[in-house]
Amino acid sequence: MKDRGQVNAHTHCYSGLVPLGMPAPQPQPECFIEILERVWWRLDRALDHESLAAAARYYMGEALLAGTTGLIDHHESPSCIEGSLDVLADAAEELGMCAVLTYGASERNGGREEAQRGLAECRRFISQNRRPLVRGVVGVHAPFTVSDDTLREAGELARELQTVTHMHLAEDQTDGADARAKGYAGPLERALSLGALPRGSILAHGVHLTAQEVRACATNGVWVVQNPRSNRANGVGAPEHLDLTELAALGTDGFPSQMESELAEFSDGAGALRLAAGERLMAERFDGDVVELAGDFKGGVVRQLVVDGRPIVQDGVLMSANRESVEQEARAQAARLWIRMDNQGAGGEA
């Protein structure tokens, strides 16, 4: 491990409480869309600012102890959109985590109005945020949950604010089928032709991108982030062509930020290349504003981490927050969250 630690290039801190006993979905999901509907879209609707803060602090604290010093988060909390990025940003700043944050605009609960609230949260946050360790970008959940208008507006907003977009794309066949039904060759062509991917934009997954499409990502300066554990867990397949681009990084997609576990999914050296690329991606987003990071990560244990002169980890102990109280609060909020998820009923209404 290098002395700047590792970058997790696509994750969801909002799922930080999941390891603390989230009940299994009933009935058991049988495909990707059922996994989204019965697990993740119920979880994100149940979030409030208290549970989100607890999830983010717990996730980031454990991530730092595992050697992750930078993460690129993709956030959704449809019941509390406004201000949600500040909750995440405050946790990052407190814990000492470099973070690139976004709200993933979607029309899947409340149509265009919901998407516009998501984009407005991105605009507000990117315009107001002054935290040295945190940057914001414009987010879309995934092409298949938004209209052309939302994709177009996301691209326009990113250009106006001189930043990029971050969205899921071609994770499952659904995105491709949706794009073709709307008259496009695929979700990448759709997003590119609507101007939704300014250079430097970040696509999570790209599992179903063809070789030609991966080359188009490279030509357009668009990053793709592979998430091997998540792809396997969701049964969506594995991307086959990412070796064709140097703009391919590695993420955990909401799994605990243990990058070694993602590396273990590779049988060749591609994982190490992706992990190293994540640092370049992070540097792009900080645009030369280098955060002073000094660490000693020997043997997979974080002996020491100093961020901007502040001790964050010392001899494997979290210094920026009290790990025990962070975990205690996380467990208390997790218990509340499972009840709130359950209260949505089988129909999934919030």
Ligand SMILES: [Zn+2]
């Ligand atoms: Zn994701």
